[in-house]
Amino acid sequence: MPPPSKRAERFRYDGYTIDPSRGEVRCTYSTGGHTFTERYVFGTEGDWESPAVEAAVRILFLLAAVSYYKTTAAEVVDLGTTLTTAEERAFLSTYYVNGLGEFAYRNGIDLQGLAVIGPDAAPAPPVDYLPEPLRPLIPFGGGLDSIVTVAWLTQHVSDAALCVVHPPGERFDAIEGAAAVTGLPITRITREIDPLVRRSDELGFLNGHVPVTAIITAAALVAAVLDHRDAVVLSNEWSASIPTLFFEGQPVNHQWSKGIEFEEGFARLVANTLGPHVSVFSYLRSRSELWVAMQFSALTQYHGVFRSCNRAFHQDRTARLTRWCGTCDKCCFIDLILAPFMAAAELRRVFDGHEPLDDADLEDRFFDLLGLDPDAKPFECVGDVEECRAALFHAALRPDRQDSPVLDGLAEHMHNEAGLRYSDVIEFLPPLGPHHIPERYAPSDLLVHTH
Numbered sequence: 001m002p003p004p005s006k007r008a009e010r011f012r013y014d015g016y017t018i019d020p021s022r023g024e025v026r027c028t029y030s031t032g033g034h035t036f037t038e039r040y041v042f043g044t045e046g047d048w049e050s051p052a053v054e055a056a057v058r059i060l061f062l063l064a065a066v067s068y069y070k071t072t073a074a075e076v077v078d079l080g081t082t083l084t085t086a087e088e089r090a091f092l093s094t095y096y097v098n099g100l101g102e103f104a105y106r107n108g109i110d111l112q113g114l115a116v117i118g119p120d121a122a123p124a125p126p127v128d129y130l131p132e133p134l135r136p137l138i139p140f141g142g143g144l145d146s147i148v149t150v151a152w153l154t155q156h157v158s159d160a161a162l163c164v165v166h167p168p169g170e171r172f173d174a175i176e177g178a179a180a181v182t183g184l185p186i187t188r189i190t191r192e193i194d195p196l197v198r199r200s201d202e203l204g205f206l207n208g209h210v211p212v213t214a215i216i217t218a219a220a221l222v223a224a225v226l227d228h229r230d231a232v233v234l235s236n237e238w239s240a241s242i243p244t245l246f247f248e249g250q251p252v253n254h255q256w257s258k259g260i261e262f263e264e265g266f267a268r269l270v271a272n273t274l275g276p277h278v279s280v281f282s283y284l285r286s287r288s289e290l291w292v293a294m295q296f297s298a299l300t301q302y303h304g305v306f307r308s309c310n311r312a313f314h315q316d317r318t319a320r321l322t323r324w325c326g327t328c329d330k331c332c333f334i335d336l337i338l339a340p341f342m343a344a345a346e347l348r349r350v351f352d353g354h355e356p357l358d359d360a361d362l363e364d365r366f367f368d369l370l371g372l373d374p375d376a377k378p379f380e381c382v383g384d385v386e387e388c389r390a391a392l393f394h395a396a397l398r399p400d401r402q403d404s405p406v407l408d409g410l411a412e413h414m415h416n417e418a419g420l421r422y423s424d425v426i427e428f429l430p431p432l433g434p435h436h437i438p439e440r441y442a443p444s445d446l447l448v449h450t451h
Contacts (some may be wrong), residue, residue, distance in 0.1 A: 006206055007109070008032040008072035013080045013118075016061040020048035025222070027061045032072040034196055034203070038064050040219060041168075041190040046226030052129035055273050056225040058082075060218040062092060066099060067215070071197060071205035073100075073109050079118025087272070089116045091265045098261065099211030101252040102244070102379055106208050112250070126275035131230040134440060135159045137187060138233045139220045142175035143308035144296045144334070145235035149283045150182050151299055153233060156441065161229070163220045165189045172313055173322055177305035187223050191215075209379065211257030217266065221280065231441065234282040236263070237289050238432045239384040244377055254379045260285060260434070267436060285435035288428035289337050289383035290391060297341035303350060308334050310380075326354040329378040332365045336388055339395035339407075340425050357395070357406050366392075366410055389414065390423040 011031040018025055023044040028037045040060070047053060061082070069077065077096065084092075093116045097104075104111045136153060140146045140162040154160055162184050164175055179186055200207045213236070220232045240258035243251035256262060260282075267280050284292060296302070311325045324331050335356045338347055348355045356362050367373050370392060371385030382388075395401050396411040 006072065006204065008074040010076045010078050011065070011069045011072065011074035012078045013061070013065060013082050015080065015082075016057060018048070018054065018057055020044065023048070025057050025060065027064050029065050029068045031068065031074050032205075034071070036068040036071075036194040036196055038067065038194055039190075039192040040222070041192075042223055042226060043188070047228065048226070050129075050225070051127045052225050052274055053222065055127045055129075056218075056222045059269060059273060060215075060222055062088070063095065063214050063218045066096065066210050067193065067197065069096065070100060070103055070208060070210055071200070071203075073104075073107070073111070073206050075114065077114065077116045079116070082118055083121035084118050085121050085123075085272075088121075088269065089118065091269055092116045094265060095211070095214065095262070098251075098253070098256045099214060100208075101250070101256060102254050103206075103208035103210065105245075105247050105252045107206055109206075126271070126273055129225065129274045129278060131225075131228045131278055132159075133230050135161075135227075135229040136231040136233045136441070137161055137163045137220055137224040137227070137229045138184075139163045139165075139216055139235070140175065140179055140182075140186075141235075142172070142178040142306060144292050144306065144338075145237065145284060147178060147182075147299060147302050147306060148292050148295045149233060149235040150184065151295065153283060153441070154182075154184070160233075161185045161187050161227075163187045163189065163223055163232075165191050165216050165219055168192050174307035174309070174313065178302055178307075181301055181305055187227065189219050189223055191219065209254065211262070213255075214257035214262060214266070217257075217280065221270065221278075224278070225274070230277060231279045231281070231438070233441070234258075234263070234280070235284050236282040237284045237287055237292060237383070239289055239387060240381070241433075242384050244379055255381055258282075258381070263436065279436075279438050279441075281436045281438070281441075283437060283441070285437070286431035286433050288387055288432055290340070290387050290425050290428040293337040293391075294341050294425075294429065297338065303342075303346065324351050324354075326351050326356055327359070327362060327365075329365055329369070329380040329382060332356040332362055333369055333378075333380070333382040333388070336366065336369060336395070337383065337391050339401065340391050340398070344398070344400040357401075357404065360406055360409075363406060363409065366406070367413075370410065370414065372413065386423065387428055390425045390428060393423060394425045 014028040016027045025040045236258040240255040241260045243253040369388045396407040
């Protein structure tokens with residue numbers, strides 16, 4: 001447990017400003033004697049005078065705070081003069097506690113008693129937002145999931161656009177190459193984090209994982225409303241809702257802001273604020289990582305340009321890789337789930353001849369992905385261990401994977417040491433759970449589990 005002095009008494013929402021002449025939004029917060037301002041640039045085009053835009057900016061202001069709250073993990077979140085309903089405060093409490101579950105676990109902090117306080121909003125109907133239908137905005141990260149969403153969604157709609165968020169003056173090669181292949185227009189958002197947070201060691205701030213997907217989703221909502229679009233379409237799979245671990249009876253999920261609990265809570269917030277004509281949902285919610293990998297295997301135009309290695313997105317440009325690192329948990333996972341569906345030679349080309357499944361030194365990473373060490377599931381955006389096991393068994397049977405020391409060794413261990421039965425990838429190809437895709441966007445095979 002960090003020294004009590006590291007936890008401030010109060011974190012405060014100070015306010016936000018909208019500057020249409022610059023196409024800019026600034027969100028300001030304070031805690032522990034420091035003031036932080038996060039800046040977003042959306043561009044000057046769009047209906048900046050619309051009440052719906054300010055309503056969407058308010059949602060972004062509410063969620064972006066989490067990056068600065070974590071610096072002191074204050075015991076009280078004070079919304080200042082920002083009016084909120086009891087339902088909104090309850091959502092924020094869940095957002096902080098669950099979205100920062102990994103942060104709290106790693107720092108030895110108990111956030112369960114966190115208080116979110118602020119003045120009550122009078123009952124009010126949503127703002128009058130009437131977007132143009134079937135004009136989705138798709139947050140795009142250049143990996144398998146968002147590529148598959150684009151491929152499927154553009155079969156049914158003709159006016160989709162990508163949404164890409166990046167730091168000032170920079171673009172991520174790992175996103176740009178795949179985005180260019182889609183042929184879709186790109187809505188760009190510049191996000192500038194307050195530089196104080198990069199001085200954590202010097203200033204004694206707490207550090208750790210934040211629910212960044214939630215922040216990106218809220219920023220994409222602002223961009224969508226500016227352009228009169230009717231949906232923000234995410235690419236989060238079924239397995240994102242499965243906790244990474246349980247600690248003292250509480251779930252800790254690295255991917256919480258990609259999970260269904262966040263999706264549903266955020267969708268209610270949007271509906272109560274902007275009305276029923278705009279939707280925020282994941283197109284892949286009922287799908288497994290294996291289903292996504294199978295779909296991606298047929299999208300050969302992306303095989304040479306996609307990248308899911310997190311080292312391609314390092315905030316420090318000098319540490320950012322322009323290729324797959326081939327050794328991290330994410331590289332190992334992507335290789336594993338594609339191995340049942342893609343030729344071994346092609347996957348070796350993807351990883352520039354350094355495929356993780358060819359590297360015996362990475363056996364421990366695969367052990368973790370396969371759940372063979374139950375206390376070591378990676379804090380990473382990876383799939384369920386049962387999916388990983390099915391992928392491993394299936395890949396080991398491929399003719400072009402025979403005499404693979406890593407695959408053979410892992411399969412033998414699962415059979416003989418762990419006593420695990422053979423599982424087939426086919427078990428993970430039908431829809432696996434509920435989703436909230438509106439009927440106007442859902443192909444018939446995805447409607448089976450709609451709520």
